[in-house]
Amino acid sequence: MSLKKVEQVKKDRCFKLADLIIYGVVILLAAALFIAFFAVRDDSPLRGVRIRVDNAAVYEYSFADGSGGALTEDGTVSVEENGGIIEVTVRAYGGYNVIVIDVAARTARVREADCPGGDCVYTELNRTEISSNNSPPVYCPPHRLVVEPLGYSPSYDDPHIKI
Numbered sequence: 054m055s056l057k058k059v060e061q062v063k064k065d066r067c068f069k070l071a072d073l074i075i076y077g078v079v080i081l082l083a084a085a086l087f088i089a090f091f092a093v094r095d096d097s098p099l100r101g102v103r104i105r106v107d108n109a110a111v112y113e114y115s116f117a118d119g120s121g122g123a124l125t126e127d128g129t130v131s132v133e134e135n136g137g138i139i140e141v142t143v144r145a146y147g148g149y150n151v152i153v154i155d156v157a158a159r160t161a162r163v164r165e166a167d168c169p170g171g172d173c174v175y176t177e178l179n180r181t182e183i184s185s186n187n188s189p190p191v192y193c194p195p196h197r198l199v200v201e202p203l204g205y206s207p208s209y210d211d212p213h214i215k216i
């Protein structure tokens with residue numbers, strides 16, 4: 054073997070080792086991302102719905118046993134049930150929001166509100182709906198109202214509900 058060839062083989066070996074380390078790191082990284090993604094996701098059927106005003110829960114409903122109801126008796130919340138549809142009307146900050154809970158479909162959405170802009174209301178263009186434990190909350194900032202999956206706990210500072 055000539056000296057040149059020996060050097061070439063040595064170089065190759067170094068190169069292969071570096072490659073292997075890079076492959077290993079990439080595979081570990083991909084595995085970590087995969088695990089993180091699925092550990093954070095919660096695609097189980099929606100457990101329930103909570104409505105808050107000024108950060109305080111005013112209504113809760115659990116799909117598991119159909120329990121729940123208004124958590125305040127000051128007239129803020131009125132509830133009507135009609136054939137598997139629960140209509141929750143919340144009056145706060147001089148306005149109102151009508152939240153509709155579909156028991157069979159396990160969804161909740163704001164059907165009607167008199168807030169300026171109406172951003173919280175579910176429409177064809179604005180599909181704000183609570184349909185899984187993973188759904189982001191629906192906010193109505195003018196009425197300081199939040200509709201969220203039961204058990205939802207924001208892991209970040211939520212500017213909408215800071216008062």
Ligand SMILES: [Zn+2]
Pocket residue numbers: 166168171172173174192193194195196
């Ligand atoms: Zn609104």
